[in-house]
Amino acid sequence: DGGITQSPKYLFRKEGQNVTLSCEQNLNHDAMYWYRQDPGQGLRLIYYSQIVNDFQKGDIAEGYSVSREKKESFPLTVTSAQKNPTAFYLCASKWGASGTDYNEQFFGPGTRLTVL
Amino acid sequence: AQSVAQPEDQVNVAEGNPLTVKCTYSVSGNPYLFWYVQYPNRGLQFLLKYITGDNLVKGSYGFEAEFNKSQTSFHLKKPSALVSDSALYFCAVRDISGANNLFFGTGTRLTVIP
Numbered sequence: 001d002g003g004i005t006q007s008p009k010y011l012f013r014k015e016g017q018n019v020t021l022s023c024e025q026n027l028n029h030d031a032m033y034w035y036r037q038d039p040g041q042g043l044r045l046i047y048y049s050q051i052v053n054d055f056q057k058g059d060i061a062e063g064y065s066v067s068r069e070k071k072e073s074f075p076l077t078v079t080s081a082q083k084n085p086t087a088f089y090l091c092a093s094k095w096g097a098s099g100t101d102y103n104e105q106f107f108g109p110g111t112r113l114t115v116l
Numbered sequence: 117a118q119s120v121a122q123p124e125d126q127v128n129v130a131e132g133n134p135l136t137v138k139c140t141y142s143v144s145g146n147p148y149l150f151w152y153v154q155y156p157n158r159g160l161q162f163l164l165k166y167i168t169g170d171n172l173v174k175g176s177y178g179f180e181a182e183f184n185k186s187q188t189s190f191h192l193k194k195p196s197a198l199v200s201d202s203a204l205y206f207c208a209v210r211d212i213s214g215a216n217n218l219f220f221g222t223g224t225r226l227t228v229i230p
Contacts, residue, residue, distance in 0.1 A: 004159075033217070040125070042206060042222040043160075058217070090159055102148050102167045102210065105218060107159035 003027040004108035006091050011113045013078070013085065021076045021111045023091035030096055032074035033105060036060060037088040046089075049074055078113065086115045118143040120207045122221035129197045130229050137192040137224045139207030148210035149190040150218065151181055153203045160206060166190060177201070197228045 003026040013019045023032065031050045035043040045058030049068040063082025068074055074093075078085045089112075092105040120141045129135045141147050148167055152160040164175025171183045181192045192205060204223045211217040 006159075040222060042220040044220075045217055048217060088157075092160075102165065104150060104162040104165055106162070107152075109159045110157070112157070 004091060004093055004106055006089075006108040006111050008111060009109070011111055013113060013115050015115060016080045018077055018079050019113065021078065021089055021091075021113070023074045023076065023108060025072050025074075025091075025093045025106075025108075027093060027095075027106065028071070029093035029106070030071070031094045032068065033092040033094075034058075034064075034066065034074070034076045035090045035092065037090055037110075043090065046076065085113055088112050118147075118209050118211065118219055120149075120209045120219060120221040122205075122207055122224045124224050125222070126225050126227070128227045128229060131199055132196050135194050135197040135201070135226065135228070137205045137207075137226060139190045139192065139221060141188050141190060141207075141209050143209055147183075147188075147190075149181075149183065150208040150210070151175065151179070151190075151192050152206045152208065152220075153177075154206065154223075155203050163192070199228045199230050202226055202228045 005024050007022045033048045034046040037043050044060050046064050047066040049055035055066050055068050065077045088110050090110045091108040094105045095103045150165045151163040154160045163179050164173050166173050166183045174180045179194050204225050206223050207221040208218040
């Protein structure tokens with residue numbers, strides 16, 4: 001899982017609560033990503049950021065929010081508007097932020113969120 | 117739009133036998149393809165990638181993948197499977213729109229039987 005840390009490893013949330021998942025990397029990577037993993041559906045992109053103070057919506061951004069105030073940090077907030085938030089959340093980062101690099105993404109160990 | 121398909125949800129192979137995990141892709145333009153492995157309750161680990169050049173790509177842990185343009189495939193292979201290879205394997209294709217994101221297949225669970 002390299003130099004990417006995610007916390008907490010397990011998180012329990014009551015319905016109606018917002019929760020924030022942490023993602024930190026010490027790899028000096030430019031781009032960072034949040035994915036959601038559900039059984040049998042692979043990984044789906046929630047948000048991504050290619051530079052500090054800028055981020056874009058992925059395929060399933062509704063009910064989620066992010067910030068990128070520092071290069072090494074990309075926290076994800078799961079809001080009460082997300083109707084089915086129980087899932088495994090993965091953060092990733094990558095060298096380069098242009099459209100012409102072909103570098104692989106490095107993944108953190110994940111956070112398992114359960115709504116009670 | 118680009119996409120990848122992993123036609124097999126589950127692959128079983130005996131220890132010591134060769135293994136193949138299948139992936140087909142659909143892209144307009146040159147494909148940039150990746151394989152990742154995921155062990156239980158862990159993040160994804162990069163195995164290998166195809167950008168250009170030799171169709172046979174060698175990666176980590178003895179894995180290799182063969183790029184076949186005519187069949188639009190990028191199958192993952194290993195000559196001799198280990199029990200420790202049992203995991204979930206994902207194929208991915210790079211987004212060509214410039215955002216540099218990855219589109220993942222739904223994954224194939226590999227079980228190596230002792």
